[in-house]
Amino acid sequence: MQPTRDPRATLPDLIEVLLNKGVHLNLDLIISVSDIPLIGINLRATIAGIETMIEYGMMQQWDRDTREWVQRAVRTHLPLAADEEILAKMAGGHYQDNFYRTWRPGSAYLTTQRLIIHRRDPAETLWQTRLDAIASVSALREPSIGGEERTRILVGLNDGTEAILSALEPDRLISLVQARLDRADGGSSSAPEATTAVDRPLREGRMWFLETLSSGSTWRGGQAQLSNTELTWRSPMDGRARVRISPEQLKAMHREEHSNPTDDGQALILETGDSTITLATDDAGAWSRMLDDWRTGALDDRAHVPLEEPTRPDSNRAERAEEGAAS
Incomplete structure (x- = not known):
């Protein structure tokens, strides 16, 4: 076996393989000095992300013990029913709109029975609702003070109120809540189908983003996804999408010669109202044609557009190294 090297493969690519697919090592190693074998190593090891290990039946006892420990720890400050289990927890907050308007930070909990915004210290439940009281859950896009678009969660309740x-x-939290609602409805609700029709993925794949820094410009590798409503790009190190563009924001687009980490010598230049975004991919031509149709609304007439270059999205990965070289 002769070693091969792909110059575009980076440390995050290796980490992606380890986390999502895993590697099994089965080797015998002999260390010799002056042709005299001194040390023998017999190695059998499996290396993979926790989710992948559990999926293949490994470390399940550890998973059960950890879940039980988390449940006991949370119950010390968040009252839970005897049969209530926590499904997800992440930093979150609730927008209070009564005699004064403000965001109240805490943690967002999704349990088998409720959606909760709770603060640990001092212990206080800022907002909560039973899952069977939720009529709809959707993403709400709004600009921040710095001009960056943020994604909030709009929860509509059966009594007509919203949060x-x-x-x-x-x-991720929206998809988890929607999955619980679908499960409760037996998969017969028409609302999820409508959401899927609006936000169905049209294309996704590996893409590089040219980030401008004070010291120069650096290509960063990541994942791009195009849906009916937006184009997003996210690197493995980003908590949220670094690029998020709607069809209305994309004013112009063209391709030009530009050195980049891919085999395609051209880069995509996207012009919005207030910025210029440079992206690179191995199939810039295909992306360019689809983005042009997407921007002009030509894709709206297509009943079904096949998803191209399917990839498994990242989920709560550890910190990954920066990639790309300054150009």
Whole structure:
């Protein structure tokens, strides 16, 4: 076996393989000095992300013990029913709109029975609702003070009221809540189908983003996804999308010669109202044609658009190294 090297493969690519697919090592190693074998190593090891290990039936006892420990720790400050289990927890907040308007930070909890915004110290439940009282849950895009678009969570209740929540991973929390609602409805609700029709993915794949720093410009590798409503790009190190563009924001787009980490010598130049975004991919031509149709609304007439280059999205990964070289 001769070693091979892909110059575009970076440390985050290796970490992605280890976390999502895993590696099994089965080797015998002999260390010799002057042709005299001195040390023998017999190694059998499996290395993978925790989610992958559990999926293949490994470390399940550790998973059960950890879940039980978390449940006991949370119950010390958050009252839970005897049969209530925590499904997800992340930093979050609730927008209070009564005699004064303000965000009240805490943690967002999704349990088998409720959606809760709770503060640990001092212990206080800022907002909560039973899952069976939720009529709808959707993403709410709003600009921040610095001009960056943030994603909030709009929760509509059966009594006609609404609540606005924040979360560290809003899209993930929305999908988890929606999955619980679908499960309660037996998968017969029409609301999830409508949401899927609006936000269905059209294309996704590996893409590089040219980030401008004070010391120069650096290509960063990540994942791009195009849906009916927005184009997003996110690196493995980003908590939320670094690039988020709607069709209305994309004013112009063209391709130009630009050195980049891919085999395609051209880069995509996207012009919005207040910025210029440079992206690179191995199939810039295909992306360019689809983005042009997407911007002009030509994709709206297509009933079904196949998802291209499927990849498994990142979820709560550890810190990953910066990639790309300054250009």
